[in-house]
Amino acid sequence: MIRRSIWLLAVTVVMLPACLEAQDPEHDAQRLIAQSRFSEARAIYQQLSADNRDNIEYRVWIARLSAWLEEYAAALAGYDDVLASEPGNTEAMVGKAYVFIWQRRYSEAESILAAARQTGTQNSEIEVALARLHHYQGHHRAARTHVDAALRMDPQNQEARDLRAEINVPLSVELRIGYGQDRFSFADPGHMGYLNAAYMGETSRFGLQYEEWSRFGDRTRRAGFNVAHNWNGWWLRGGGMWGPGAVVVPRREYTAGFGRALKRPWVLDGDYRYLRFRDAEVHLAAPAISYYFAKPSWAQVTLFTSWTRETNKQDSDAHQSWMAQYFHQIAKPIVLHAGYARGTESFDALSIDRLGAFQANTYFGGAEIRIPPSYPTKWFCAYQVRSNNSRQASLGVNLTLRK
Numbered sequence: 001m002i003r004r005s006i007w008l009l010a011v012t013v014v015m016l017p018a019c020l021e022a023q024d025p026e027h028d029a030q031r032l033i034a035q036s037r038f039s040e041a042r043a044i045y046q047q048l049s050a051d052n053r054d055n056i057e058y059r060v061w062i063a064r065l066s067a068w069l070e071e072y073a074a075a076l077a078g079y080d081d082v083l084a085s086e087p088g089n090t091e092a093m094v095g096k097a098y099v100f101i102w103q104r105r106y107s108e109a110e111s112i113l114a115a116a117r118q119t120g121t122q123n124s125e126i127e128v129a130l131a132r133l134h135h136y137q138g139h140h141r142a143a144r145t146h147v148d149a150a151l152r153m154d155p156q157n158q159e160a161r162d163l164r165a166e167i168n169v170p171l172s173v174e175l176r177i178g179y180g181q182d183r184f185s186f187a188d189p190g191h192m193g194y195l196n197a198a199y200m201g202e203t204s205r206f207g208l209q210y211e212e213w214s215r216f217g218d219r220t221r222r223a224g225f226n227v228a229h230n231w232n233g234w235w236l237r238g239g240g241m242w243g244p245g246a247v248v249v250p251r252r253e254y255t256a257g258f259g260r261a262l263k264r265p266w267v268l269d270g271d272y273r274y275l276r277f278r279d280a281e282v283h284l285a286a287p288a289i290s291y292y293f294a295k296p297s298w299a300q301v302t303l304f305t306s307w308t309r310e311t312n313k314q315d316s317d318a319h320q321s322w323m324a325q326y327f328h329q330i331a332k333p334i335v336l337h338a339g340y341a342r343g344t345e346s347f348d349a350l351s352i353d354r355l356g357a358f359q360a361n362t363y364f365g366g367a368e369i370r371i372p373p374s375y376p377t378k379w380f381c382a383y384q385v386r387s388n389n390s391r392q393a394s395l396g397v398n399l400t401l402r403k
Contacts, residue, residue: 180396
């Protein structure tokens with residue numbers, strides 16, 4: 001017994017320097033990771049893995065750090081190398097799924113996470129990854145289900161807690177009521193009110209809208225619909241409005257558009273509108289690009305090209321305009337925005353009279369206040385100086401009720 005104890009002590013003394021030597025580089029690598037020095041940390045793990053090829057954890061870290069460095073091909077190769085040695089390694093499967101998510105290869109990410117679930121391991125990280133997969137695609141209800149599952153498995157999982165706070169599950173029914181007023185330097189104030197009732201699903205929205213207008217002595221009513229649908233990451237939208245029409249209110253209006261998130265932080269939008277007035281028709285194309293800053297701020301630039309054809313003319317007149325807007329979230333429930341536009345007619349929410357009659361400088365701003373979250377309120381105001389020396393001031397508010 002004494003000889004056995006002496007032998008164990010001798011082995012420990014011999015092995016201790018090697019153990020400490022292995023632990024120190026790992027400690028350095030983790031310190032570098034905490035400082036976001038991922039490339040240096042990966043170099044350490046690459047050396048450790050070369051010295052000890054059987055250590056799966058080193059190889060997982062190499063792949064993970066490659067992913068954080070956005071070297072996705074190297075990361076996928078690293079995770080595949082781990083899975084070739086250990087097919088059921090959930091760390092590698094989850095890591096590989098995250099690479100697919102960041103590349104927007106959502107179906108492949110979903111397949112590998114489904115396979116990870118089938119290993120039979122109750123793993124909260126798999127549920128968090130599934131939650132992020134659905135959250136990034138706008139499937140908020142499914143994302144919340146997976147977050148809740150993760151928290152049942154591990155109530156102290158801070159990543160799941162933070163993600164749960166990010167996910168806002170949309171309510172199914174929305175009622176929006178709005179009012180606006182235009183004040184002109186050459187006419188009585190104009191008024192507009194509308195009511196929109198909509199149903200919202202995870203990927204679709206359908207609404208019915210009713211409007212009443214009073215401008216330049218004309219009173220008219222319109223009604224129509226609007227629809228939006230998310231198809232493989234593309235937001236497609238459209239709608240139509242019909243009514244008797246007025247001088248500056250079209251009898252028929254049709255819209256179609258799309259939105260698509262590009263490589264972060266860019267988002268591309270494009271819209272087309274057809275307006276049929278009593279004595280003219282207008283075609284309007286409006287591409288827009290948005291840039292999201294690192295902080296809760298974003299900017300948007302929209303270019304407009306419109307073609308106006310009057311009934312007694314064969315040719316169309318073309319007009320170019322542009323608009324720049326800046327948004328800033330000063331608190332979680334409050335978003336402010338301001339902007340400037342140069343071009344034909346007005347860019348305010350109330351101005352649908354795009355007849356290209358004059359050039360204008362328009363200054364506008366507003367706020368969205370989400371207190372409480374299910375009853376957000378939007379306020380806006382605008383001031384316009386037109387090339388015919390007239391002035392227009394607009395202000396308005398809309399209230400949204402969600403249930």
